[in-house]
Amino acid sequence: MKNPTRPSLAKKKTGPITCSAMSSEKLPLQTFAHLISQSEGPRIKRILIANRGEIACRVIETCKKLNIISIAVFTDQDVLSPHVKQADQAVKLGPIDGPQGNPHQNGELLIKIAQDTKADAVHPGYGYLSENAEFSRQVQEAGLVFLGPSPRSMAVLGDKRSAKQYLLKNAPSIPLIPGYNGSEQNIDRLVVEADRIGFPVLIKASAGGGGKGMRIVRSREHLASELARAQSEAQRSFGSSDCILEKYIERSKHIEVQILGDSHGHVVSLMDRECSIQRRHQKVIEEAPSPWLSTRLRKEMSRKAIQIGEMLHYESAGTVEFIVDVDTSKFYFLEVNTRIQVEHPITEETTGVDIVALQIFVAGGGRFDSLGYFQDNMAEQVGHAIECRLCAEDPSRDFVPDLGVIRRWTPATEILSASETQHVRYETAVETGSQVSIYFDPLIAKVIVWAPTRPLAIAKMLKMMSNTVCIGIRTNQSFLQSCLNHPAFHDPQYTTSFIPDHLPTLVRNPYIENTEELHELMSFIPSMLWRTATAISSPRRPFSSLPLGFRNQKADAASTQVDIVKIQGKVVIVKWPVMVNPGQAHEVNIVPLKETNDEKSTFHQTKIKPSAQVARKYNNIISSQVRALPKMGKGKTHRVELQINRNEALRHSTRDWQLQDVCVEVDSQRYHAYIASAPIWAASDAGKYQQVFAHLPSLGTYIEYQLYSQLSFGESLRTASGAVDPSSDSNAKAPMPCKVLSVLKKDGERVGLGENVMVLESMKMEMNILTAGKGIFKANFHTGDAVEEGMVLFTLS
């Protein structure tokens, strides 16, 4: 069926065009509960979920729908995690880095727990042991049902190379990427092979990986010289000069087909998903159906996927991945994933089936032919679904994962109205206060939307992403919105090089050119929230009914105490008039701080005592500017108002954080902001600040503010001027969750100031820990230990 509202971009190129069944009515999600209870095979009443995180929650949800008892497992790191709370039963696994290694990888232990808890079946989720044929076998041998394919299917398909060899031998009709990986390496033979494959070709080191020694050759005459270089590079890097050739697909798409097999030899296709939006070869945005495939090609790919499944009597859920050449409309087999996949929900949304329920259905002996749901073994796709993977990572730093505490998690479903969030799914296992640790994958949440058409789905996803509050760690939230907003994404021909091609644009804010300006403008928010909190606090406070900041000597410019707000290293002075009621509109001075050049030179004048340096710096950058500020009502001010719509103090989280939903008006412009603020006493230590995060839907992400009083800001200047902070003890604390790589000093050893005593690793970053004092060293951790943020690494006595 042709889509009449298909975007015109798709017409630019002749060739394959989009085709999906279009309907404005979404298919309801079916679990086939009535059939599951009637199936002839083993009755599954209790399921052990050998996984964690969002997929564990996902499986639990279906269990609930089917009245099946769910049994979760959890490590010490997951004690407070939602899957533990949501499951009917939960079993503790001990520490994640115990002597036996990660217990999620310990098949024997998991099977024993399954038996102890009288589970009938084990759901492996994805990752961990989900594609481990040995585990699947052991589960079956223990008399339990494994909710996944047979050990044989896994063994054959699990490895890319063996899968390809199997298909080459048994199913020559499945297209594989043309290539040569023979041992004969002379140039003549390779030229012949390259001609057979067809230019352009890719030369790869046989032993290699990570792109090293990879070269693209576009024509025959360059092959010899490029090969020579590739071979010598391979020799240097891997000790073997052997190279392989592969067809290079200039413009490719990653499209996959969801299949499901029952125990009676039926394999059905739940059709395609497109997963071409990838960074570092990992998917971040997926959609179903692929906006680019023609009906013919779509069906052809499903048929090939079904063929592979039938050949192996494939049972349960699997995904056949293909590379599609946009220029030739040819597709090539890539691999089969023998598990449920991260992006399965978009298929569920468009085909109306609960894939986890079907896994349970077939494991119980259910027959697909009894469902009457498939035509030609294929499901009908209705509408369009998109999934975004919200990850803890920094797109501006090559997507390096980030760690820390999620200070606030509020999905758009809790912010927007029910009608706006219809057909929206949040698959997540995080909540406010969750820790993103080194142990688990950086996926925070999957956001899935369904809409009748692709443009509507994109618009809906943008709205959901911008109204998702995920505060406290760096994420790809803004990046995802930039992708969705990018014109190239709206063209169905986009390829797997979308992200690398457009990276510089994608790391910019999707909505606002000059974010710095907005960051500064909004810096009154933490200050005003603080003043509001002060104003409404205990009536026992001295002079509680007096206007905030009242003073009788109004000509004393210094007595107007300002707030100092830092935003990404930039410093802003926020000055208020006398406030009778902080809830009312006020004129505010927001003054970005100018650091005088004079400072840099004086800091190197060692003859100035440290105490004098700090005072001098304060005078230069704060005092003089505060005194020079125009009187209220004169100069450039902003008229601002802040209304608190929701205020919640968090008692259950790691610390007492404050969550607020506010509406602010700045110079007649209204903004919504979702706030998470650290407890104010966190700022009461010398030189410390209050951390205040504000998520602005109009920015699509949050801003981190650091709120200082004048005193604490003055103290914070000490570090900048090299003076010793009296509050810093010589006991170094871990700056973030990390692992100890090495301890460079022995216990009892005498160490001096500034010596490197420990090396830590957090993710892939190494950090040297220097002493802040001198004394006798004693380590609290040893090489290989995992350390929580804030723990004391060593003591000096």
Place this chain on the structure above:
Amino acid sequence: MATFPQYPTHINDKSPKFQETASKWTGILAEFARASLEAASESTSLSALENHTAGQLLARDRIALLRDPGTPFLELCVFAGHKLKDSSPSASVVAGIGVVSGVICVLFAHIPSLQGGAWNEYTVLKQNRITAIASENNLPLISLVQSAGVFLPQQFRVFHKGGQIFRDLALRSKNGQSSCAVVFGSSTAGGAYHPALSDYTIFVQDQAQVFLGGPPLVKMATGEVTNAEELGGADMHSTITGLSDQLAIDEFDAIRKVREWVFTTSAAQTQLSRTKFAREAINPKFSIESLLGIIDPDTRQPLDMMEVLLRIVDDSRIEIFKPAYGKGMITGWAYIHGHLTGIIANQTPIILPNEADKATQFIRLCNQGRNPIVFLHNVTGFMVGLKSERAGLIKKGAQLVSAVSTSSVPHISIICGASYGAGNYAMCGRAYAPRFLFSWPTSKCSVMGPEQLGGVMETITRGAAARAGRTVDESELGTKVGKFSEQVRKDSESLQTSAHLLDDGVIDPRDTRDVLGMCLEVVKLDTIEGNAGFRGLARI
């Protein structure tokens, strides 16, 4: 909740009279702002300022850093020394009532960028007054010390009054009232006794220097050659003499340490655990801004105190005592910022016998009810003439002056208009030791109005001439009387009286409610005890 009756206003803020009166204030307020700016000045030359800020914080910044952010600050004796040739802006001292670590304290800081923070006569008078306020109201006293000591050219005028500083500190300590001295710079000779007599001291490293005599004096006296740091540096006093209780690494650290010290004072224990005897404050029904249309800057014009009160007290509600008796004096109770207080205000500037009786009785009532009393002055004196003398107004006046003197509830005076002669005494003028006394910029305070005094002088001169049989040189007399009246007028100006510390500051009338709110909260920190001798409340 039961409450006092609310009164309507009779002021029409659209009327030409109102507008005209309000417009007269423009120039006065501009002049007041100029004077305030001068008073806030922290140096007389740019180079002195630059010299100081190259390595030290300014006094007013020290105070701002010390105070809890966003809390009010009642600066005291703002105009001490104002425009006096022997003094300096703020008399080289910033002082006031502020909140530190949640505790109401008296803050005091030398202004070292003004003549090295040296004490002139008014510095000492101001310090003595500030200390008295701290002691009377049982507030901790935090002194940010950095002073060159006595301004030598004035040593004669400073020396004797200055001695009181140390006696006061000793007595405070004896009375369990905490004092802390934070030494930011030099504090030598007499000044050395300031930290030494404080309960607690914090010395800033590399800055504080405390000794009886500096190196030059030592060399002169004994020939010993030494340097300031080893003679009396912060390190020395922290490690050897123990004069310093805390060594701060810099000024910020010192300020943090004094903020921490506040928690340990007895005032903190009582203040932080107190129940505030205040109801929820309700703003007056009528805008305080409109005071400017009500108060004619010419003090000879009538001032409707009832209208003033309606703009000062909570929700414009007052319980009037004896509304139909002695109507020239308003007496009554009201809440200001939630604090119940008695109020005595001159509705007409002349005190008549009934007015005197009524006020006396009201003072006794407030003593029995343990209510503080706010006096709003607009008084030219007691009525003279046959009728009032024969009515025994002297006796009645004496009763009133006696009641004001012996009343033991806190008094707060605001000089709104005139405050002359015995009227000033009866309304609790400076000599009657109100806890706080503030003036409006247009107010006048002297023994009599300048015209009257001039007139009296003229009459006496003519009388003397007549008795001696001399003819009066009219032009000479005119000049003499004119000069005298002018001098009296100048001396009665609020900024002038304030410069001489005859009040605790001149305030914008529109700040009256907030200033009173702060003062009332301060005086109510301690339990108020009335004069037990007033308890027999027979009719007067």
